[in-house]
Amino acid sequence: xxxxxxxxxxxxxxxxxxxxxxxxxxxxxxxxxxxxxxxxxxxxxxxxxxxxxxxxxxxxxxxxxxxxxxxxxxxxxxxxxxxxxxxxxxxxxxxxxxxxxxxxxxxxxxxxxxxxxxxxxxxxxxxxxxxxxxxxxxxxxxxxxxxxxxxxxxxxxxxxxxxxxxxxxxxxxxxxxxxxxxxxxxxxxxxxxxxxxxxxxxxxxxxxxxxxxxxxxxxxxxxxxxxxxxxxxxxxxxxxxxxxxxxxxxxxxxxxxxxxxxxxxxxxxxxxxxxxxxxxxxxxxxxxxxxxxxxxxxxxxxxxxxxxxxxxxxxxxxxxxxxxxxxxxxxxxxxxxxxxxxxxxxxxxxxxxxxxxxxxxxxxxxxxxxxxxxxxxxxxxxxxxxxxxxxxxxxxxxxxxxxxxxxxxxxxxxxxxxxxxxxxxxxxxxxxxxxxxxxxxxxxxxxxxxxxxxxxxxxxxxxxxxxxxxxxxxxxxxxxxxxxxxxxxxxxxxxxxxxxxxxxxxxxxxxxxxxxxxxxxxxxxxxxxxxxxxxxxxxxxxxxxxxxxxxxxxxxxxxxxxxxxxxxxxxxxxxxxxxxxxxxxxxxxxxxxxxxxxxxxxxxxxxxxxxxxxxxxxxxxxxxxxxxxxxxxxxxxxxxxxxxxxxxxxxxxxxxxxxxxxxxxxxxxxxxxxxx
Numbered sequence: 292x293x294x295x296x297x298x299x300x301x302x303x304x305x306x307x308x309x310x311x312x313x314x315x316x317x318x319x320x321x322x323x324x325x326x327x328x329x330x331x332x333x334x335x336x337x338x339x340x341x342x343x344x345x346x347x348x349x350x351x352x353x354x355x356x357x358x359x360x361x362x363x364x365x366x367x368x369x370x371x372x373x374x375x376x377x378x379x380x381x382x383x384x385x386x387x388x389x390x391x392x393x394x395x396x397x398x399x400x401x402x403x404x405x406x407x408x409x410x411x412x413x414x415x416x417x418x419x420x421x422x423x424x425x426x427x428x429x430x431x432x433x434x435x436x437x438x439x440x441x442x443x444x445x446x447x448x449x450x451x452x453x454x455x456x457x458x459x460x461x462x463x464x465x466x467x468x469x470x471x472x473x474x475x476x477x478x479x480x481x482x483x484x485x486x487x488x489x490x491x492x493x494x495x496x497x498x499x500x501x502x503x504x505x506x507x508x509x510x511x512x513x514x515x516x517x518x519x520x521x522x523x524x525x526x527x528x529x530x531x532x533x534x535x536x537x538x539x540x541x542x543x544x545x546x547x548x549x550x551x552x553x554x555x556x557x558x559x560x561x562x563x564x565x566x567x568x569x570x571x572x573x574x575x576x577x578x579x580x581x582x583x584x585x586x587x588x589x590x591x592x593x594x595x596x597x598x599x600x601x602x603x604x605x606x607x608x609x610x611x612x613x614x615x616x617x618x619x620x621x622x623x624x625x626x627x628x629x630x631x632x633x634x635x636x637x638x639x640x641x642x643x644x645x646x647x648x649x650x651x652x653x654x655x656x657x658x659x660x661x662x663x664x665x666x667x668x669x670x671x672x673x674x675x676x677x678x679x680x681x682x683x684x685x686x687x688x689x690x691x692x693x694x695x696x697x698x699x700x701x702x703x704x705x706x707x708x709x710x711x712x713x714x715x716x717x718x719x720x721x722x723x724x725x726x727x728x729x730x731x732x733x734x735x736x737x738x739x740x741x742x743x744x745x746x747x748x749x750x751x752x753x754x755x756x757x758x759x760x761x762x763x764x765x766x767x768x769x770x771x772x773x774x775x776x777x778x779x780x781x782x783x784x785x786x787x788x789x790x791x792x793x794x795x796x797x798x799x800x801x802x803x804x805x806x807x808x809x810x811x812x813x814x815x816x817x818x819x820x821x822x823x824x825x826x827x828x829x830x831x832x833x834x835x836x837x838x839x840x841x842x843x844x845x846x847x848x849x850x851x852x853x854x855x856x857x858x859x860x861x862x863x864x865x866x867x868x869x870x871x872x873x874x875x876x877x878x879x880x881x882x883x884x885x886x887x888x889x890x891x892x893x894x895x896x897x898x899x900x901x902x903x904x905x906x907x908x909x910x911x912x913x914x915x916x917x918x919x920x921x922x923x924x925x926x927x928x929x930x931x932x933x934x935x936x937x938x939x940x941x942x943x944x945x946x947x948x949x950x951x952x953x954x955x956x957x958x959x960x961x962x963x964x965x966x967x
Contacts, residue, residue: 352388354407354417354490356471360394361401369477374433378403378475389476390485393677396621397568402476406490408466418496419474421460421488427479427567431460432890434470437862440465461496481567483675484550503687507551510690514544517697521704529706531587536704539580543693546573550689562938568961569626571621575613578635582606585639588707589646589654595913598642603637629672636665652710653703660699667692739783741816741856742775748819749775755890774815799929803838803959804846806879813851817859822915826866828855831871838959839879849926853919854883854952861887861950878955886949891937898936923952932956 317690362382369375394400409419422433430444441462466472480486491499518540525533538563549570582602591599611630616624643661647652667688673679749768813830823827858868862885869884892896898920920936927934937951 292395307502323893327681345667352487352489354409355388355404356407357405358386358388359403360386362474363399363401372432372442375434375439375475379473384403390680393483394478394480396480396482396625398479399479400480402478404463404474404476404488405471407471408464408468408473409490410468412619413711416493417464417466417468418493419460419462419464419488420491420496420499421476422486426486427481427819428930429460429476429478431462431717432475433462433464433472434703435470436467453625464490481621482550482570483677484671485674503754506687507547507553507690510547510694511544513694514540514547514697517701518544521701524704524708528711529707530708530711532584533704535584536586536700539563539577539584540697542573542577542580545691546570546577547693549573555730568621570617571625572613573626575616575631578632579606579613582609582635582639585636585642588657588704589642589651591642594651595642595645595647597923598645600885602642605635609635614953627675629675636669640665642708651703653707655703656706657700657703660696660703663699664692664696675935684742686937730913738777741820741852742779745775745816745819746772771815771819774812799845799926801840801842801930804841804843806839806881806956807832807836809841809843809847809851810870810872810881813847813855817855820856820859824859824862826859826862826865827867829867829869831869833872833874836872836874839956840959841932841956845926845930848955849922853923854954857919857952858883858885858887861885861889863887874958875955878957881954882951883953884949884951890936890950892938895938920952923954927954927956930956 359379360383362384363378364381367377367381378401381401389402389404406419419431419433428444430442431439432439441464443462444462460476464472473489473822476488478486512705512918518537521533521540524530525537531836534933545566549566586599586602589595589598591602607704612627612631616628619627638854643654643658670679671689749771753765753768810830810832820826862868866886868886869882871882873880873882925936932955935953935955937953
């Protein structure tokens with residue numbers, strides 16, 4: 292008969308690990324890797340695991356009177372339970388306990404235990420219990436003088452269906468209290484770790500199975516959550532340490548599945564696959580992954596070069612040992628794997644202490660996690676080699692130590708990621724400042740070119756009069772130079788304002804502005820360019836056009852000036868540019884249309900997607916930076932309006948396809964409302 296925890300309780304135990312660590316989800320949503328709630332929850336989870344593991348009861352061994360290894364001939368085949376009695380005729384070798392028998396791995400071993408039925412309550416029977424998590428197959432036969440009384444098996448599927456659980460072999464003892472009986476055990480071990488028998492009451496078995504199974508599922512629930520959490524960090528930060536730790540955590544989970552025979556219960560007998568047989572390979576592989584994590588976690592190549600060289604040499608040796616495991620006998624390779632794991636820990640400890648003393652990010656927290664796991668694994672590995680006894684209470688402490696390491700290393704990674712986030716933030720700020728400086732230069736070059744052209748043309752014409760300029764010509768040219776100089780100053784102010792907008796994400800201060808006056812003042816700056824290409828600017832502005840909410844300097848120097856500049860640049864000589872304004876319900880629409888080359892559809896799509904457009908030379912090979920439309924769009928949006936860019940490719944006219952730029956600005960409230 293087998294006692295196991297029911298599936299609903301197993302699910303509840305597994306979910307408990309996720310519930311405890313729930314604050315970590317909020318921490319990541321807030322993108323604060325060092326969120327105190329995450330640290331507190333993980334530490335609470337971790338500190339609760341250690342006493343939980345230590346509270347697992349051990350089978351009562353006081354009622355096991357004698358332990359023997361039975362020298363069964365290799366040709367002996369047990370075809371029926373009746374043949375168990377023949378085992379009494381084979382030679383016996385007395386051992387302190389079956390844990391000290393040093394049975395060869397992957398071979399059949401027979402044991403004989405002489406047990407005594409303990410005193411029990413009237414309603415409770417005594418039960419024989421054997422932990423068989425490290426056995427590929429196991430069966431037990433309880434016999435007395437009259438023959439076989441009970442039998443059971445574990446570790447594979449049998450005719451009774453799937454037997455779930457980590458409770459291994461359990462058979463009741465229907466004998467008189469104080470009587471003795473023999474238990475013959477047939478096992479095929481796959482690791483040298485403890486196999487502990489005992490005699491317990493039914494209530495004690497329930498407690499044993501409940502705590503053991505609940506603890507293991509709690510471990511797997513918490514471990515899977517940490518792997519998920521670390522994976523999110525990896526996709527978010529792309530840090531090699533988080534990637535290596537995710538791989539190591541998965542390796543530790545698979546190693547735990549092998550150590551406790553969970554996969555073997557499901558796939559062992561029908562498929563011939565026993566994950567526990569690969570436990571030494573998994574242990575050695577996890578050691579390699581842990582050393583590789585040290586290289587990326589502490590960036591040892593730069594921080595501790597000597598430690599990096601030592602780890603690289605050890606990694607090569609462990610990889611060669613892992614390959615040699617294919618040819619070595621299982622018992623020999625298992626001991627080599629345990630020795631290799633301890634050697635890796637001995638090399639890693641001074642590196643971790645050095646990293647902590649140098650104050651590397653997260654090193655001190657990670658050191659506590661690594662040392663806690665190392666202490667327990669050293670004891671377990673030394674017992675597996677045979678240098679220490681195999682205490683049964685160490686059954687679940689390896690799991691607790693692994694979880695301790697995973698939790699504290701997760702906290703250590705969070706500290707490291709805090710520093711990475713700060714460094715990236717500083718780098719992004721510097722990149723933004725560098726880009727802003729470059730863009731500022733480009734904007735200035737672009738916008739100042741128009742008034743500078745006016746200054747150059749007016750100055751040239753003043754010098755071309757032969758020294759006899761008329762007063763009217765001199766006054767007109769000087770007025771243009773003054774206006775262009777004023778425009779340059781306004782452009783500089785506008786560019787500074789745009790850069791401030793981009794850094795702060797704010798909006799410009801707007802005020803009621805006369806759009807017709809702004810158009811007239813901007814037009815005067817482009818008279819020379821219009822005359823050069825024999826262009827005619829046709830305006831249709833109603834006299835009752837209301838005031839609009841805008842910033843006057845920005846409206847003239849960065850919006851209207853860029854619209855007219857683009858219209859002139861891409862118009863053919865002798866063409867017409869149409870400028871019109873129309874009043875809407877709560878806004879005014881300014882439309883500027885040229886009949887030039889137009890904008891190709893692919894460039895139109897590029898502007899609609901990215902807000903930018905590639906620069907093209909004008910009809911007279913005028914050069915630009917491609918920022919004109921971006922400036923128009925950015926400033927219009929900053930003033931509370933919006934821009935529309937239309938192509939006339941589907942509206943063929945005698946003057947060419949052309950382009951239409953529309954600026955929609957909100958109207959200013961009445962003066963009475965402003966005063967109120």
